[in-house]
Amino acid sequence: MDSTSEKEIEPDALLDFGPEAPGMGGTCAVLTPAINARLRKLKSGEILEVRVADPTARDDVLSWSRLSGHAVLRVIADSRRTRFFVRKK
């Protein structure tokens, strides 16, 4: 995973998860299934950008990536949100 390269990644699709949805059991309960569902609509090799406000999402997405084989190319975080660039295997 490259977090320092200056080269911009152009995603093929965007999943803006936003703030933790109330009544959903927490981001960890719904985020990675939502990413997986969105990836099903992409072709192999295409890139999905995921934006999440919950800072705990980093652990979830990286763990899911190791298990699923969909690579996280880059993680960009600021005080408001984290952006993940995921390439469909």
Added chain:
Amino acid sequence: MAKMVINCTHGEDDPERATLSFVVGNIAASADQETIVLLTIEGVWLATNGCAGRVSKEGFQPLSDVMRSFLDNGGQIWACGACAKPRGITEADLIPGARIVTAANVVEQLVGGAASMTF
């Protein structure tokens, strides 16, 4: 052979345990891990038509939504035969995607290396 077997022992009697079983199962299934949610004891009712629609825990997605997502992600729903029979549950009562299994089917998965957890 499954990677995970999640044993759900509760249904309408404990909506939180019922829902968490499928939440965790869905996390595994959506990470490409072959996952079975095994329904035993009162949990076996969740495999029947109409039951999941009556189960909802405040703060969580409705169980029927989580189950649907779990099945869409390739998850399997197994209903314990030893629990279904005394409750009068047959294959005809089951939701699409669920099946009645034997104890030997479950043992085979565990001996084959599947990790397990119980709610």
